Amino acid sequence: MEQQFQSLTIFDFQAKFPDERSCLFYLSKLKWKDGYSCPRCGNTKYCNGDKEFNRQCTKCHYIASPTSGTLFHKVKFSLLKAFYIVYYVSTNRKGISSTELSRKLGLRQKTCWMFKQKVMNGMKSSGQFKITGKAEVDETVVGGQEEGVRGRKNNKKKLVVFAIERKGKGVSRVYGKVIPKSSAKELGSFMKATIGSDTEIKADEWTGYTPLKKDFNNLYQVPSGKKGENFPDLHRVIMGFKGWLRGMHHQVDHLQGYIDEYCYRFNRNKIKEGIFDNLLLRMVKAKPLPYKLYYLSA
Numbered sequence: 205m206e207q208q209f210q211s212l213t214i215f216d217f218q219a220k221f222p223d224e225r226s227c228l229f230y231l232s233k234l235k236w237k238d239g240y241s242c243p244r245c246g247n248t249k250y251c252n253g254d255k256e257f258n259r260q261c262t263k264c265h266y267i268a269s270p271t272s273g274t275l276f277h278k279v280k281f282s283l284l285k286a287f288y289i290v291y292y293v294s295t296n297r298k299g300i301s302s303t304e305l306s307r308k309l310g311l312r313q314k315t316c317w318m319f320k321q322k323v324m325n326g327m328k329s330s331g332q333f334k335i336t337g338k339a340e341v342d343e344t345v346v347g348g349q350e351e352g353v354r355g356r357k358n359n360k361k362k363l364v365v366f367a368i369e370r371k372g373k374g375v376s377r378v379y380g381k382v383i384p385k386s387s388a389k390e391l392g393s394f395m396k397a398t399i400g401s402d403t404e405i406k407a408d409e410w411t412g413y414t415p416l417k418k419d420f421n422n423l424y425q426v427p428s429g430k431k432g433e434n435f436p437d438l439h440r441v442i443m444g445f446k447g448w449l450r451g452m453h454h455q456v457d458h459l460q461g462y463i464d465e466y467c468y469r470f471n472r473n474k475i476k477e478g479i480f481d482n483l484l485l486r487m488v489k490a491k492p493l494p495y496k497l498y499y500l501s502a
């Protein structure tokens with residue numbers, strides 16, 4: 205039974221992916237596992253393309269590679285190293301910093317950082333599994349004084365709203381989002397995306413939550429208590445996130461990606477096996493994002 209919950213070992217990984225070709229082959233299997241369809245004209249018939257694993261449309265002759273149209277599109281280093289990054293990010297219990305990746309793989313730290321942002325993009329919530337049963341919602345400030353990294357210039361702060369699903373005595377699911385302000389509109393849009401409308405939701409007495417009672421029938425408000433004592437589970441999750449972030453990333457830029465990574469890992473805590481495959485599949489199915497976007501986004 206125990207075997208079942210073990211993650212892919214480095215030996216399994218190396219046996220499965222000895223070279224570039226094995227990675228390309230694996231991506232092609234994932235990409236077309238539900239069949240081929242030409243991204244340009246939608247035709248479902250293809251012939252072999254110019255290179256192994258490429259597929260050429262029989263109608264418009266467009267050639268698709270296993271990486272085109274995925275988060276592996278135009279990666280500027282070997283695909284094998286890209287797979288190693290996905291492997292380390294997905295199997296390390298607490299994730300891995302770009303500095304550590306750089307050391308392990310002999311790539312520049314910035315190169316690792318940028319590709320890791322893509323991996324984190326694959327960790328974004330699918331929005332398919334909303335919180336049901338019992339939920340708690342609260343906002344917190346990340347950065348600024350709170351981070352308390354001495355001697356480091358760190359004046360920026362960001363507001364984050366978190367929601368948890370409570371099951372039994374524990375927390376079964378976590379979502380979080382960077383919001384510009386804690387207005388009913390911002391809180392509401394996050395809550396509608398992550399929490400079922402019949403869920404029993406506990407929030408504090410902040411006026412931003414009050415108008416949302418029309419969308420959530422079972423939303424009730426209680427005083428937050430000293431240091432959030434009425435929201436012990438949620439506050440434990442928030443403390444956990446902040447502690448993890450401190451060891452990983454010393455600023456609040458690109459915060460949403462780190463929230464996504466934290467929630468992804470948290471929500472999958474009990475199903476370690478398959479996490480590498482799951483993440484690869486998400487990266488193949490996600491739309492490619494130009495690196496530039498990350499410099500502009502939250």
Ligand SMILES: [Zn+2]
Pocket residue numbers: 242243244245246247261262263264265266
């Ligand atoms: Zn076509």
